[in-house]
Amino acid sequence: MVNDMKILHLYYDIMNLYGEYANVSAMHRILANSGIECTVDRLTIGDSAVLSEYDFIYIGSGTERNQKVVLDDFMSYRAQLREYVSSGKAALLTGNSFEMLGATIEDAKGNRFEGLRLFDFKTKEQSKTRNTADAIFEADFLSRPLVGFINKCSETEGVKAPLFTVKMGLGNKDGDQAEGVRKENLFGTHLTGPVLIKNPYFLEYLAGIVAGGTKLSTDHLEYERKGYEITLTELSKLIGHL
Amino acid sequence: MKVIFTIIVCKLLRLFGKLVGKGSSLPGQLALKICPDILSRIELPEYIIAVTGSNGKTSTVEMIAHILTQNGKSVSWNREGSNQIEGVTTLVLSSCTLGKKVKSDILLIESDERFARYTFKYIKPTHYVITNLYRDQLTRNGHPEWVFDALKDSIYPETQLILNADDPLVSLFGWGKENVVWFGADKLSTDTETLESVYNDGAYCPHCKSRMTYSTHHYNHIGHYSCPSCGYHRHDTQYTVTAVDLDNGIAELDGKYRISLALKSLYNIYNILAAYTVASIVGIDGQKIAADMSDYVMKNGRVITFELGKRKGTLLTSKHENSISYDQSLRVATQCKEGCDVMIIVDAVSRKYFTSDVSWLWDIDFEMLKSENIHEIILSGTYCNDLAVRFGYTDIPAEKVKIIGDIGEAADHLDSDRSEYIYVITCFSDKQKILARVKVNGE
Numbered sequence: 001m002v003n004d005m006k007i008l009h010l011y012y013d014i015m016n017l018y019g020e021y022a023n024v025s026a027m028h029r030i031l032a033n034s035g036i037e038c039t040v041d042r043l044t045i046g047d048s049a050v051l052s053e054y055d056f057i058y059i060g061s062g063t064e065r066n067q068k069v070v071l072d073d074f075m076s077y078r079a080q081l082r083e084y085v086s087s088g089k090a091a092l093l094t095g096n097s098f099e100m101l102g103a104t105i106e107d108a109k110g111n112r113f114e115g116l117r118l119f120d121f122k123t124k125e126q127s128k129t130r131n132t133a134d135a136i137f138e139a140d141f142l143s144r145p146l147v148g149f150i151n152k153c154s155e156t157e158g159v160k161a162p163l164f165t166v167k168m169g170l171g172n173k174d175g176d177q178a179e180g181v182r183k184e185n186l187f188g189t190h191l192t193g194p195v196l197i198k199n200p201y202f203l204e205y206l207a208g209i210v211a212g213g214t215k216l217s218t219d220h221l222e223y224e225r226k227g228y229e230i231t232l233t234e235l236s237k238l239i240g241h242l
Numbered sequence: 243m244k245v246i247f248t249i250i251v252c253k254l255l256r257l258f259g260k261l262v263g264k265g266s267s268l269p270g271q272l273a274l275k276i277c278p279d280i281l282s283r284i285e286l287p288e289y290i291i292a293v294t295g296s297n298g299k300t301s302t303v304e305m306i307a308h309i310l311t312q313n314g315k316s317v318s319w320n321r322e323g324s325n326q327i328e329g330v331t332t333l334v335l336s337s338c339t340l341g342k343k344v345k346s347d348i349l350l351i352e353s354d355e356r357f358a359r360y361t362f363k364y365i366k367p368t369h370y371v372i373t374n375l376y377r378d379q380l381t382r383n384g385h386p387e388w389v390f391d392a393l394k395d396s397i398y399p400e401t402q403l404i405l406n407a408d409d410p411l412v413s414l415f416g417w418g419k420e421n422v423v424w425f426g427a428d429k430l431s432t433d434t435e436t437l438e439s440v441y442n443d444g445a446y447c448p449h450c451k452s453r454m455t456y457s458t459h460h461y462n463h464i465g466h467y468s469c470p471s472c473g474y475h476r477h478d479t480q481y482t483v484t485a486v487d488l489d490n491g492i493a494e495l496d497g498k499y500r501i502s503l504a505l506k507s508l509y510n511i512y513n514i515l516a517a518y519t520v521a522s523i524v525g526i527d528g529q530k531i532a533a534d535m536s537d538y539v540m541k542n543g544r545v546i547t548f549e550l551g552k553r554k555g556t557l558l559t560s561k562h563e564n565s566i567s568y569d570q571s572l573r574v575a576t577q578c579k580e581g582c583d584v585m586i587i588v589d590a591v592s593r594k595y596f597t598s599d600v601s602w603l604w605d606i607d608f609e610m611l612k613s614e615n616i617h618e619i620i621l622s623g624t625y626c627n628d629l630a631v632r633f634g635y636t637d638i639p640a641e642k643v644k645i646i647g648d649i650g651e652a653a654d655h656l657d658s659d660r661s662e663y664i665y666v667i668t669c670f671s672d673k674q675k676i677l678a679r680v681k682v683n684g685e
Contacts, residue, residue: 013445018380019604021441025635063387069451127391130384134598149599151380153388193601197631223634223645227627231598234624238596 005031005038005210008054011062011070012042015097017151020060022194023092027056030207034217045073051080054089056210061095061192064107064125064153071100071113078116085118090185090209094195096152098181098188099123108153119181121158121172129153135169135191136235137179144201147231148191156190163189168239185209198231200224245284245342248277252335267324270331281327281364284334285343290365291520294353294393295373295412296386297567298513299325302373303352304542305517309534310348313526319350323542326354327361334365348524355389356382358396369523370397371404371516374464375411377443377605379563381597386411386443404519406512407477408464414448417474425519426476427483429466432508433458439569440607449474461508461573462566481519483511488577499532504539506577509570514538546673548680551657555664557677562591562669565605572610575665581615582663585656585676587649589623593671600628612638617662619643622652623672653679 009024024040031038043049051057062070081101085091099105102115108127115123130153137146145167155173162172163180170190171179180189187206189195196203200221207216255269273280291306293299300323307319318337320329330351338344353361355375372393375386383389390411397403397415405416407426416422437444437459444463447454452471459465468475485494491503493511495518503510514535521531539545544559558571575584591597603625611619619642621629626647633643646652653676656664666676 013442016441017385018377018601019440022604022635029635063385065387065451066446069446130382130388132381132384134381134596147598149381149597149601151384153384193599194604197604198600198628220634223627223630227600227625227631230624230627231600234598 005036005055006053007038007040008049008051008057009040009042010049010057010059011044011097013044014066015060015062015070017061017063017095018193020094020193023060023094023196024058026194026196026203027058027207027210029220030203030216030218031211033220034211034214036211036214045070049077051077051084052087056089057084057091059093059097061097061151064096067096067100067105068107068113071105071115074100075114075116081116082118085184085186088184090206091187092196092206093186093188095190095192096154098190099154099156101181101188102156105154118183119159121156121181123154123156125154127153131170133169134235134238136167136232136239137164137169137191138167139164142201142205145232146191146195146199146202147228147235148195148198149193150190151192152190163187168235197224198228200228244277245280246340248273248280249335249338249340249342251276252332256332256336265324266320266322266332267326267328270328270333270335273331273335274328279364281331281334283342284338286365287344287346287349289348289369289524290351290367291348291369291371292351292353292358292362292367293371293373293516294355294358295371296355296376296378296389297561297564298373298509298516299352300542301510301513301540301544302371302516303350304540305513305535305538306520307350308538309517309521309526309531310350310524312534313521313530315348315524316346317348317350318344318346320352323352325352326357330361330365356392358393362396362398366398367401369402369404369520371520372406372412372415373512373516374406374409376564376566377602378561379592380602381563381599382595387448390414404516404523406516407479408460408466410444410454410463410467410476411448413477416477417449422477423481423519423523424477424479425481425515426479427460427511427515428485429458430460430483430486432486432488433460433465435459437463438607439463440565440605447472447474462569481515481522483515486511495532496528499528501532502536504537505545505574507570507574546677547683548677549683550653550664550680553656553660553662553664555666555680557666557668557673559670559673560667562588562671563599563602565602565607568606568667571665571667572607575616575667576610576613578615578663578665580663581617582665583618583620583656583660584611584616585620585622585652585664585666586629587623587666587668587672587676588625588629589649589675590671591625600625603628603632606632608633608638609636612636617642620652620655621645622647622649649675650679
């Protein structure tokens, strides 16, 4: 069975803190290897995408300043994005990009920016300490934990349906065991970088949603799986020290 | 009395530290405990030259020290590279007399970029070189704009800024200021019209965040940029690389000084240019600087030639978690006309702290290794699988790439009858693991 599918990498040239583009490459490859015809559109500020045309939307992490510039543009997608999410289609927002979906973001100087209000949570930034950490998260929908890295200066408060449970690393706010946010098949996490490359099991899960009934071919993920096991082992050694 | 006591304690500890081969930050750390404002109690020389930035600070500082001492100046500098306030304190106190005065003509400080604001609270540099701001160790540093903000607090109005005009973020420190010395490169024969990099950190104006345009790229987002929206642009330079010939290893400065390059990379040329700029400001003749820099081989051990059985090779120390550093090393390998093999090792991401993050591998332009002169590529170390995944997303034919996790086994594999030159690209944290298996030249 061959379907035509479309992936949208939104704000690809400005929300790209650290190799985030690879998340889109990973999704594209697993779909293509499974026999699904698949194209990728890379769009940015001012490009006026029609979200309903897409089967998977990805936005990566950005600097605090870039996030505010993007937010101004992203606001225009509010109604479209609501519709996209309630239709059950898949989207992944990593790093501080998912903060834009909340009620407000307050920067370190106290300026308050309106979010898209798909959720009620609020985010507050500070400029004193960079909160960085290797992370291990668990999810009730995955048999294996996630590995990755957090790099932020914000706390997010009021998330009602978090995505992950923190085993190591940082949650939505200080001391919080809950991380990220989920609504239907929209996934938001503060993990940065190529999350779907580092986590082949999460990739399979997410690609499964995107692919619908089509069976996925995952033979090409051999090195991803080996790399994942090593990283998980290395990070697990740390848990004892924490 | 307390000041003199602190100086003596620091000097003794430093002496003892040298004997037992200990690092240079501990004596300063203790001195700061005894007398927290010790740095402001010392009489400093006329020239206090600071160098910071993501890449090239250690090399630039070494070159400046070399030129200045060759020309009769006495220089105190942190040659061990302890570049936070503790290391700088050790440097200052070990260089000063019991009369609380630094004896040298010039105090030359390499400073960590995130912690410069603490160091320079007490010692205000008279001259301050900022080389570049790249994606570097983001697991600690956040991102370049975060570092920019931290660095901004270390700059005082009376300090003479010396900035890399070709780096759009660094240049923002001098935007709208009168008293800035700019260094950079003219349009070069090695330039490209379009960006050659996995990502573009010059896509948006650091000043107004509108889209920028480039008339030329030296490498990555380093080049001649301008913002059509707010008018922010690359500043004209007073100290300039006017031409390069990387094949023959020649750089020309200010249209008149020719420097023969020990390391044929643009990276090295920028370090030389920064050193040339500082030495010129101090009053050294350009011709003399050019002579001192010609064929100058860095003593900091970042480029090491070796033999492995019948084969010859070079280790290019590159910074893990720093894609531009890797890009530059890879480019050196692609310029090897006779053809070469390349070994990449990622075993410990850092020697100073633990992280398992390999996101940075995706920012490195490994694609350039598909060049025909690159024959075999060996991926080694704990994170060899992550390297293998990364290479799987390039157009490099899989048969060219060998994955050998164990570094010893990888070295055994290289010790063959092949005649190709070997380039080993890895970080400080991992270089000993391969150097232990080869014969280092000059040892």
